[in-house]
Amino acid sequence: MGEHLGKRLAEPRRVTRLIRLPEVMSRVGLGRSTIYRWMSEGRFPKPVQLGGHAVAWSEDDLDEWIAGKLN
Structure with missing residues (x-):
C-alpha cells in the first residue's frame, strides 16, 4: 500500500476548471431548461x-x- 500511495503523490495533480451555467450554455449551445432536463435524463x-x-x-x-x- 505504501508504494501505491507514494506513486500517487509523485504524479502531477491535474486541476480542472469549474464553469458556471452562463459559460456552459455558451459552450454547448443549449438553454438552461434543456441542460437541466438532459441532466435528469x-x-x-x-x-x-x-x-x-x-x-x-x-x-x-x-x-x-x-x-x-x-x-
Whole structure:
C-alpha cells in the first residue's frame, strides 16, 4: 500500500476548471431548461455543488461530453 500511495503523490495533480451555467450554455449551445432536463435524463454531465445553491461543471466533463457528441 505504501508504494501505491507514494506513486500517487509523485504524479502531477491535474486541476480542472469549474464553469458556471452562463459559460456552459455558451459552450454547448443549449438553454438552461434543456441542460437541466438532459441532466435528469442522464444525457448531460452533472454539476459539482459549490455550496448553497451554487453549482458549476467540470471543464473536463464538458469537453468529454462535447467530444462524444462530435463522434
